[in-house]
Amino acid sequence: MRNNLFLNRMKIYTRNGKIAYDEKFHRGVNIIRGNNSSGKSTITHFMFYALGGAFNDWVKEAKKCSYVIAEIEINGAILTLKREIKLNNFGKANKTEGMFIYWGELEFAEKESEGWQKFNFNTTDNKKSFSNVLFENLNLPIVKGDNNITFHQILRLLYLDQDSPTNSLFYYEEFDTTLTRETVADLLLGVYRQELYDKKQRKVEADKELEDIKREIKVIKRFIQNPFDLIPSNLTQRISEKEKEISEIENEIIRLKNEENKVRFTKNTKLDFEKLNEETIYQRKKVKNSEQRLKNSYYEIEDTEYFIQALKNKLKALNKSILTRDLLGNFPIQNCPECLSPIEPIESTNVCKLCKTDIDDSFGITQAKKIEQEIDFQIRESINLISIKKRQLLELEAELESDKLKLFHLQQKVNSSINDVKTVRQEKLDQLYVDKGFIEGEIIQLRTLYENAEVYQSLIKLQTELEQEVETLKYSIDKITIEQEKLKIEIKQDIEKEGTYLLNNDLKRQEDFYQAKEFHIDFRNNMAYISDKDAKYSASSSFYLKISARYSIFLASLSIDQMRYPRFIFCDNMEDKGIEKIRAENFQRILVEEAEKFETEKYQMIYTTSFIPDELNIEKYTVGDFYTEQNPSLKNV
Known part of the structure; x- marks a missing residue:
């Protein structure tokens, strides 16, 4: 089963209860456009925070907002997430604020006061964190012990921001370790095996x-x-x-x-x-x-x-019932079971092939996931009881x-x-x-x-x-x-092949790029390079090298089923570090062209830009207005 994460909708509320932002996002390519200083970056910061990122470096307009609420879809289950922005006496927010989770659509979540569950940022012996919930629904192994991986760490390889240095492959953190980066990469590349972790843990215990x-x-x-x-x-x-x-x-x-x-x-x-x-x-x-x-x-x-x-x-x-539902749901029915007459095929996936009634696949999956959480809670309680x-x-x-x-x-x-x-x-x-x-x-x-x-x-x-x-x-x-290392090499080769393609199709600004025959990503040391690790480039070319590396991981996940990468990426500013308009637009074209070789229903790409090519500036790709200083992204602040 391929991992998928989609952002369906995001709403931001001000401290006086007014709506500051409310936009729906679609599958495939989503482009947020606007001039500089119009609030595009602030929207991606809210996305990062809503999905579980540890962030508190808010601009003054964002500090006037009380909470963000996002409807997401994870492997067919629809969840609504809510995180509050609480400021202390010094005007600083808590970056590890907890998360409220509602099993269902945002529209229903806002109407119900009950049905929400509160999860903290960190896991305790008696209670799950929101990272545990997201990991379980994304079928990501929960890494425990000395290297406790949170969903924030996963987002560090899904989110491209402006503030991180261009030589930092991951979203930058001051206290970072090679073990954390390597574990996150192994998780998302699909080479991390829970069996190996369990055996290592058991060996430590057995010793x-x-x-x-x-x-x-x-x-x-x-x-x-x-x-x-x-x-x-x-x-x-x-x-x-x-x-x-x-x-x-x-x-x-x-x-x-x-x-x-x-x-x-x-x-x-x-x-x-x-x-x-x-x-x-x-x-x-x-x-x-x-x-x-x-x-x-x-x-x-x-x-x-x-x-x-x-x-x-x-x-x-x-x-097993969820997997059976997926299997039977994709089983082709060509003849009517009653009269054996041929059935005319229907393009829509949300309509029953027999009776033509509208169906909602997400409801059953969502309910199943909710029941799964309740059973897990009963198991934990019973284990505590047996200890007593x-x-x-x-x-x-x-x-x-x-x-x-x-x-x-x-x-x-x-x-x-x-x-x-x-x-x-x-x-x-x-x-x-x-x-x-x-x-x-x-x-x-x-x-x-x-x-x-x-x-x-x-x-x-x-x-x-x-x-x-x-x-x-x-x-x-x-x-x-040994098996894991072999698989990791194979997947990295596919990723680096995508990266080489993006570099080769750059405008002729950097000879090392358009003549590149190889490309390497070193997750452990937090860097991407062509052949020489110590090679130095201009700020704009260094930025181009970094985004090529990050998008190559995303593009490779669209063709490699065993990768646990959720086919979701969001990027703040395609023209960072003084990159030329024509060069930024060229990158967008080749990126969208590569992504659209795959079914748009199976991935989501969100990015912001001030320089959007004319052929991409259409409803199919864009989200919201073209933001300006007079029409910023955040309203009522």
Whole structure:
């Protein structure tokens, strides 16, 4: 599925509620015309901001506006975006202002107060950012970790502005990194694979888990130096032998008690015994209740896990339904299913081929995407809930162990409370109880050793599994990286071919351009060059080289399906840095000519200019009035 982003309409409101700007945009080429200082750049700044760009360098007219609202279409789903322009006491706006998103058309969004969702600029553990929403709908992998890519970073390769230096391929940022630029390029070129990212993340986690396990094994071996004490079967046998000894002692105690002629208690002793016995009975019930609560907690966690899996299956089914709709929607129907008569073809894609009724493909997709967001929210909430339940489970396990230990001590007190029983065999019974208590203590120690041995053996098994997993991951990462680099080279060759064509068709102003046999784009180092990275050109030629590079990426995306570039570009000023009028007009002609070799319904190109060729100055290409100082782009400010 090819990625597509379209700007359908944009409205800007003043702080007193009046409309400052309201224009609709069409598929294909959109040209915003006007004299210098008429507000063309301000419109592209608002586009950049509305789509999620981090921008706050507003001119005074823009500061009189309160918010911008834009209707966009992403892969068939229609969304309306709204961002406010809030100024602080120093008149400076917040460049990372959040975004309101409405699932539907702008016309309906403005009539509804409900249905809007607020998303912040940055992602948190509990809430998505608006970048997450846009990434998901554009089928862009969400890059997390040390290099968190926002939609602002994506726009840096979709937006051509006047303020960035001509030697900066990307929209300029003061704090920029080679890793960020390279990741954005890999995402948009389609060579970035989520599988590779996941495997790299998993390898980092597996390496850490392996180190932690090795550390735990080392600690256990330090405190349990006898290797036989780390074998569970050996400890089980020893515990069984001790339990057999206790059984023999208990049988002997019963025999001696049965032979006792008379057992007498003092009044105080009997009271102590009864009190301890009641406490023991209560504690035994408490242990039983704790065991039942623990069992219930296990069942609740298992049910929640089943529920999460069901939601994930539902999410997969929803995505498959969208793909099925696209497949069946493009299936040609040539004969009527009732009478088998030939059906006359219809040019319009918005009319049913059978009944001729108007259809709206975007509604179903939009609803599906909205449901997808809701299911994703339920999954996140369920995962948070299961984390809470697991913490509660640990607390219940600790509580149960504590109750069992208390019961054991109480039982010991009950046994020792019969210290005033007066029989001829008392001395032997007392010794038997001492022996029994000693052996019970040994059993407790052996059970502790057994638990540690079980943990130790589990850790040894897990260590082996992790070592195998790390080796497998390393192999897969190397393999995918090689494949990714190969694909990247192939795509870059197509891009550079487009760039060479744009340079070769420049007016004969720069010999290196119209005689160029090669052209290179270095995303990592933020530059484009012909053969010599250090070559210097005039300001106007440097500008021409930069826009050729940026538009070559856009043009290549129209023919390369695997590119994730959304077939959308917007540019501020085609005649920057003193470029001649005739040279700027020539570039526009060859650019439009190249773009129109493809279906206009599948891309959108927006740019501003003061020098528009006569053949392009028609309704098919233009948007809005020709702006002047007397008729600026922003009204009512």
